[in-house]
Amino acid sequence: MDLTNSSVENVLVDFFESTNFKKNSKIQSLWSGYGEVARYSFTSKELVNKFGVSQFIVKHICPPKQVNHPRGWSTSVSHQRKIDSYQVETNFYKTFSERCDSYCRVPRFLGERRFIEDGRSSQLILMADLDDQGFYCRATSLTVEQTKLCLRWLAHFHAKFMHFSAGNTYDELWPIGCYWHLATRMEEWQSMPESRLKQQASAIDNLLNNCEYKTVVHGDAKVANFCFNHDFTDVAAVDFQYVGSGSGVKDLVYLIGSCLSETECENNFTQLVNEYFIDLTHALGLYQPTIDPILVVKEWQNMVNFAWADFERFLVGWAPNHKKRNQFSQRITSKALASI
Numbered sequence: 165m166d167l168t169n170s171s172v173e174n175v176l177v178d179f180f181e182s183t184n185f186k187k188n189s190k191i192q193s194l195w196s197g198y199g200e201v202a203r204y205s206f207t208s209k210e211l212v213n214k215f216g217v218s219q220f221i222v223k224h225i226c227p228p229k230q231v232n233h234p235r236g237w238s239t240s241v242s243h244q245r246k247i248d249s250y251q252v253e254t255n256f257y258k259t260f261s262e263r264c265d266s267y268c269r270v271p272r273f274l275g276e277r278r279f280i281e282d283g284r285s286s287q288l289i290l291m292a293d294l295d296d297q298g299f300y301c302r303a304t305s306l307t308v309e310q311t312k313l314c315l316r317w318l319a320h321f322h323a324k325f326m327h328f329s330a331g332n333t334y335d336e337l338w339p340i341g342c343y344w345h346l347a348t349r350m351e352e353w354q355s356m357p358e359s360r361l362k363q364q365a366s367a368i369d370n371l372l373n374n375c376e377y378k379t380v381v382h383g384d385a386k387v388a389n390f391c392f393n394h395d396f397t398d399v400a401a402v403d404f405q406y407v408g409s410g411s412g413v414k415d416l417v418y419l420i421g422s423c424l425s426e427t428e429c430e431n432n433f434t435q436l437v438n439e440y441f442i443d444l445t446h447a448l449g450l451y452q453p454t455i456d457p458i459l460v461v462k463e464w465q466n467m468v469n470f471a472w473a474d475f476e477r478f479l480v481g482w483a484p485n486h487k488k489r490n491q492f493s494q495r496i497t498s499k500a501l502a503s504i
Contacts, residue, residue, distance in 0.1 A: 311423045346369040
C-alpha cells in the first residue's frame with residue numbers, strides 16, 4: 165500500500181493500526197545520507213502480543229535530494245545500486261530470513277511500507293530488534309576466537325542456501341552477491357592504474373562467478389554487521405543489501421580482513437580458513453545431506469586467494485589508500501595472480 169505525502173509516524177500508525185508505539189533512538193544514518201535506522205518500542209501489551217516483540221527496528225530509506233558520498237562516488241550508477249540494494253534486502257527478509265535458524269540468526273521480518281515523503285519515494289523495512297533478544301553487543305575488531313564465532317555463522321548460512329549448479333541464482337536477490345563485484349564497479353575499475361591486477365580483473369571475476377557450488381552470500385560480512393550476546397558466545401547478523409549468488413569464500417575473506425589487524429591476519433589466516441571449512445562441512449551435513457562437502461571444500465579452497473584479490477581490486481580503484489591495502493593483502497593478491 166502506497167501512502168502519499170506521509171510521515172514515518174503516519175505510515176507506522178497505518179501499518180500497526182495503532183498509535184501505541186514510540187521512537188526510542190536513532191541508531192545510525194544510512195550510507196551517503198539515504199535515511200536512517202531507528203529503534204522503536206510498543207507501548208501496549210496488545211501490540212507486544214500481536215507481533216511477538218516489545219522493541220522493533222525501522223530502516224527508513226529516503227534518498228537525499230543531493231547525494232554526498234563520503235569518498236566522492238556520487239554517480240547515477242552508485243545511486244541506482246543503492247536503490248536496488250534496498251529492494252534486495254526487502255526480498256531477503258520476506259523470503260529467506262524465515263529459513264535462518266539459531267546457527268545463522270537474523271532479525272525476524274515484520275513488514276514493509278512504501279510511501280511518498282516530501283515528494284520522494286520512501287520505504288520502511290520493519291524487523292524485530294536483536295538487542296531485545298540479547299544480541300546487544302557490537303565490535304569494531306575481534307579476537308581470533310571471536311572471529312571463529314562469525315565464521316561459524318557464515319558456514320551455516322552458506323550451507324543453508326547451498327545449491328549445485330553453475331547457472332543457478334535466486335531471482336529475488338543479486339545475480340552476483342557482494343557489493344564490490346566487478347560488473348557493478350566498472351567506474352572504480354577504470355580508476356585503477358595500469359597493473360596486472362587490473363588486467364586480470366575479469367579473469368578473477370569469472371573464476372569466482374563460475375563455480376559449480378554456489379550459495380547465498382551475505383555480501384557485506386564485516387564485523388560491524390554482526391551482533392553479539394553479552395559474553396560473545398553467540399552471534400546474529402544484519403544488513404542484507406548485497407545478498408546474492410556466489411562462493412562463500414567471498415564472505416570469508418572479507419570478514420577476516422574486517423575483524424583482524426594485518427599481523428593477526430598474517431598469523432592466523434590459514435587457521436581461520438581451515439576453521440571455516442570444518443564448520444562448513446559440519447553444516448552441510450546438517451542441512452544438505454545430498455551434497456558432498458569434500459567436493460565443495462575442494463572447489464572453494466582453490467578460490468580463497470582469488471576472492472581476496474577480487475576485493476583488493478575494488479579497493480585499488482575505490483580507495484587506494486585504504487588501511488586494508490596492507491602488505492599481507494598484496495601478498496595474497498600476488499599469489500592469486502601468479503596462479504592464473
